[in-house]
Every structure is written in C-alpha cells, then in structure tokens.
Amino acid sequence: MAGLQSAPSSPIQIFSKRNGSGIVTEPPKFDLESYIQNYKGRTRSNRLIHIGVFSAFLGVDALKLAVREAKAGKDIPRYIDAQTHLETIGPNEPEAVRDNAWIEQTERQNEAETQRLEAELKGYKSNLIKESIRMGNEDLGKHYEAIGDLPHAFEAFGRMRQDNTVEKHSVDVSKHLIEVAVEQKNWIAVTSNILKLKSVMNSGLEDLAPQPYIVASQALAQFDVGNYADAALTFLQCEAGMGQSCATIISPNDVAIYGGLCALATMDRNELQKKVLENSHFRSYLELEPQIRHAISFFINSRYTNCLRVLESYHADYLLDIYLQQHINDLYQMIRSKCIVQYFIPFSSCTLASLNEAFAAPGNAMDKELILMITRGELNARINTVDGLLEARKTNPRDEIQREALRVADEYEKEATTRIFHTQVTMAGLEVKPVKHRSGGFSSTPYTSFDADMSGSGLN
Incomplete structure (x- = not known):
C-alpha cells in the first residue's frame, strides 16, 4: 500500500461539509496495514470504515480494504456502507463501483442458508437432543452475525444457554454474547455476561475464561460510558499475555492507550508511579505504546509542557480510533487541567505570561481557561488583571480548624436534642406503635398508647 496521500482533496472536503463531521487532516503516525492486523472479525471492518470516513490521508485506502473484506464475507449492509463512502471520496477507484451482481447472489445465498439452518434447528428441537439444539443455535447465531443481523444473532446465542451441559458451553455463550453486545454498544449485556465469566473463574476454571479477555471487556464497557476512573483501575488489572485472544474486541495497544490516558486523567502522582509504571503486567502493554x-x-517528574506536547502529537491518531474519538477531548481537558x-x-502567585508560555x-x-477552572472549583486562585498575576487564595489554618469545630459542635447539639426529644416521647407513653390483630398481622393504622388507654376506659 502506498504511503501517505496528498493533502485533502475536494471530494473529502465536500463529504465533510455534507455530514457536518470533522475530518482529520493531519497525517497519522501509524501504518494502516500494521494497525489493522491487530484485529479480527467485525471490529476490523468497523475500524476501517471509521478511518475511511474521518481520515483525509488514509480514507481511500481504508475504505478500499473495507470493501474487499466485505465482499470476502456475506454482510451486504457492511459492503454497501463502505462502498457508498468510497464512492463519495474516491469515485475513480475500481472498488467504488457497486457490484449489484454480487449483492443479488449473496442475498440469495444468505436467504437459502438462513432457511437451511432454521430447518435443521427445528429438526433438532423435534428430536429433543440438547447438544444438537445448542450447536444449531450457535451455527444460526454465527450466520446472523456474519450477515450483519445482530439482534437475531444475540437471540440465537442467548438460546444456547438453556442447553448447556458443561462449563465450557457457558463460557462460549458468554463470549458470543459479549462480542455481539460490544458491537451494539449494549454495555449492560456486556457487564452481565462478564459476571457469568467471572463465576467460571471463581470455580477454578481460569483456562476456560482467560483473565485478559474478561478484564479488557469490562474496562471497555466502563470506558465507553465515560467512567474513566473505574476504567483505569480495570485496565491496570489486565494481566500480560493477551496476544490475539481479544482481537475481535480490543488489541493490546488499545489497552495501553485507553488505560494510560484514563489513569493520567484521574490518578495523582503517587498512584501513577505505583499502579502504572511499577505495574509489571501493565508495563508490558506500555512497551507497545511508548508515547503513553x-x-x-x-x-510524574513535573514536566507538564512535555507531557501535553507528547499527547498533542498523537491527537490525530486518537481521533481515528472508533472508541477514543468520543472521549479524547474530554480526557485531554482533564489531563491539561491537572497539569495546570x-x-x-x-507558588503563591505566578505571572500569566509564564502560564501562557508553558x-x-x-x-x-x-x-x-483559567476563569473556567476557577469557576468549576478546579483551581483555588484568583486572577490579578492589573499586575498580570494568578494568585493563590490565602487560607488561615486556624480559621479552618475553628469552622470545623463549630460544625462538629452544631451536629452534636442537633443529635443530642433529637435523642432527648425521643426519650421524653417514650417516657410520656406517646410513642406510635402498630396494633397487632388476632390473626397475627399488624394494622396499618397507627394508634398511640394514649388512644388505647382512652378507649379502654370507656370515655369515648
């Protein structure tokens, strides 16, 4: 494959205006073929189409690969999606011409295969052979997944669980459901099936449910919903040796990038040193992405300008990641605020000029930016526009201690008053108690002991 293409062409600019989405015009630092070799299955074509849509330099090459891979399978909607984008930005490419003959032939084959698998499954159910029924649902689910019918694939895989006979079957079902749910971004289903895999690990069958697969899937679910702190801790628990075991969902490089950025955005200096750099398992992932x-x-070494400069140099690459694109600006802003x-x-004060320079x-x-940080409570300071200074707000430790002592005394007084009042109510016989019926139940209507005494005296 050729290297970097020329500057953005007019079709890409037209595509950007038409869709209202930001095209990444900077050249990425990764090689497309090397990058995509880290993935297998549907996530591979998903990432190719994403790069094709958002990269001005790799767009045509990525979409051409996506079209070829789609035609090598039987997912017609995926092929049409990739071909339509390629027709927009690279109309002169041979792959940009829609192959209607292939679409018609593949559609007939898909329908015939669907009918055959459904008929086989129906026969298995008639014979009441559990293992055959389980395998029939698995074959049907894989077929639906291959043609892009993810809702039916999820249903077929889910039906396998009732016919499981050994622990390995439960693991296979959960993995199938996790992969489909990840593509659907159904993170509730992902988390539910991760818990089932963890139960298998707790039963002493770790070899059936590899730890990196479980941890990476759970961390990705936490990351994509914006729970960066928990995602960082989960990614850091990922043991070394992932290899291609998670290639249908995530790669070891992604673990380093996602986990490293989440940790940098949410952890302090000591945590970064102990939990990240001194983590022997995670260090093997960081070797794949040295910039992180x-x-x-x-x-950690207080070289904040260099830290931000390194991250900014890879900003274009991260915008081309199918998961990072939605979160990278928030993560960068959190890291930048921490650095400031x-x-x-x-310092008790520093010049605005030095901050601007840094x-x-x-x-x-x-x-x-400083005003926003002060408003949000991230920076305890004020801006002196006359002298051009950022000044820390002075705090008196004695005042803080006195305020805390007054707060504790006030809480103690309120609690003591409440306890005294409750004691007096009890001593006066005014405490509300439920009335017990002869059947053994309790009445929902409250009576006081005073009311009971009055009714017994015949004064009512």
Whole structure:
C-alpha cells in the first residue's frame, strides 16, 4: 500500500461539509496495514470504515480494504456502507463501483442458508437432543452475525444457554454474547455476561475464561460510558499475555492507550508511579505504546509542557480510533487541567505570561481557561488583571480548624436534642406503635398508647 496521500482533496472536503463531521487532516503516525492486523472479525471492518470516513490521508485506502473484506464475507449492509463512502471520496477507484451482481447472489445465498439452518434447528428441537439444539443455535447465531443481523444473532446465542451441559458451553455463550453486545454498544449485556465469566473463574476454571479477555471487556464497557476512573483501575488489572485472544474486541495497544490516558486523567502522582509504571503486567502493554509511558513519566517528574506536547502529537491518531474519538477531548481537558493545577501548587502567585508560555498555543492567552477552572472549583486562585498575576487564595489554618469545630459542635447539639426529644416521647407513653390483630398481622393504622388507654376506659 502506498504511503501517505496528498493533502485533502475536494471530494473529502465536500463529504465533510455534507455530514457536518470533522475530518482529520493531519497525517497519522501509524501504518494502516500494521494497525489493522491487530484485529479480527467485525471490529476490523468497523475500524476501517471509521478511518475511511474521518481520515483525509488514509480514507481511500481504508475504505478500499473495507470493501474487499466485505465482499470476502456475506454482510451486504457492511459492503454497501463502505462502498457508498468510497464512492463519495474516491469515485475513480475500481472498488467504488457497486457490484449489484454480487449483492443479488449473496442475498440469495444468505436467504437459502438462513432457511437451511432454521430447518435443521427445528429438526433438532423435534428430536429433543440438547447438544444438537445448542450447536444449531450457535451455527444460526454465527450466520446472523456474519450477515450483519445482530439482534437475531444475540437471540440465537442467548438460546444456547438453556442447553448447556458443561462449563465450557457457558463460557462460549458468554463470549458470543459479549462480542455481539460490544458491537451494539449494549454495555449492560456486556457487564452481565462478564459476571457469568467471572463465576467460571471463581470455580477454578481460569483456562476456560482467560483473565485478559474478561478484564479488557469490562474496562471497555466502563470506558465507553465515560467512567474513566473505574476504567483505569480495570485496565491496570489486565494481566500480560493477551496476544490475539481479544482481537475481535480490543488489541493490546488499545489497552495501553485507553488505560494510560484514563489513569493520567484521574490518578495523582503517587498512584501513577505505583499502579502504572511499577505495574509489571501493565508495563508490558506500555512497551507497545511508548508515547503513553513518556507522557506519564513527564507528568510524574513535573514536566507538564512535555507531557501535553507528547499527547498533542498523537491527537490525530486518537481521533481515528472508533472508541477514543468520543472521549479524547474530554480526557485531554482533564489531563491539561491537572497539569495546570500541579504547576501552580508550589507558588503563591505566578505571572500569566509564564502560564501562557508553558501551556498556551503561540499567540493565545489562557485567561478564559483559567476563569473556567476557577469557576468549576478546579483551581483555588484568583486572577490579578492589573499586575498580570494568578494568585493563590490565602487560607488561615486556624480559621479552618475553628469552622470545623463549630460544625462538629452544631451536629452534636442537633443529635443530642433529637435523642432527648425521643426519650421524653417514650417516657410520656406517646410513642406510635402498630396494633397487632388476632390473626397475627399488624394494622396499618397507627394508634398511640394514649388512644388505647382512652378507649379502654370507656370515655369515648
């Protein structure tokens, strides 16, 4: 495959305006063929189409690969999706011409295969052979998944569970359901089946449910919903030796990138040193993506400008990732805010010029960003526009201790008052008690002991 293409062409610019989506015009640092070799199954074509849609430099090459892979299978909607995008940005490519003959032939074959598998499954159910029924549902689920009918694939795989006879069958069902649910982004189903896999591990059958597969799937579910802190801790638990065992969902490189960025955004210096850099398992993943290790090391060593510079140089690559694209700007903003706060901690005040030099782009100022950080409570400081300073708010430790003592005393007084009141109510016989019926149940209508005494005296 050829290297980088020329600058964005007019069809790509037209495509960008038409869809209102941002096209990445910077050249990526990865080689497309090497990158895509890390994946198998449907996630491979998903990532190719994503790169094809959003990359100005790799768009045509990625979509051509996606079209070829779709035609090598039997997923007609996937082929039409890739071919339509390629027709928009690369109309002169041979793969951009829609192959209607292949579509018609594949459609007939898919319908015939669906009818055959359903008929076989019906026969197995008539014979009441559990193993045959289980395998029939598995074959049907794989067929539906291959043709892109994910809802029916999920149903077919789910029906396998009632015919399981050994633990391995339960593991296979959960893996099938996880892979389909990941593509559907049904993270509730992913989490549910991860719990089932964990139960297999707890029963002493770890070889049936490899730990990296379970941890990576769970971490991806946490990451995609924006739970970065939990995702970081889960990614860091991933044991070494993942290899291609998770290639249908995630790659070892992704574990390093997702886990490293989440950790950098949510952990302090000590946690990054102990839980990330000194983590022997995760260090094997960081070796695949040294830029993440460098960024974390720079942050730990208070070299914040270098940390942000490293991350910014890979921003274009991360925008082309199918999961990172939606989260990368939020993660970068969290990391940037942490760097600014840590930079300012040793000073009682520092000049805005020094902050601009360290963190702002050439020709830009940080005033608005600092105002937002102060407003959100991330930075305990104020801006002195007259002298051009960022000044830390002075706090008096004695005042803090006195306020805390007054708060504790006030809480103690309220609790003591409540206890005294409850004691007096009890001593006066006014405590509300449920009335027990002869049947042994309790009445829903409350009576006080005073009411009971009055009714017994005949005064009512």
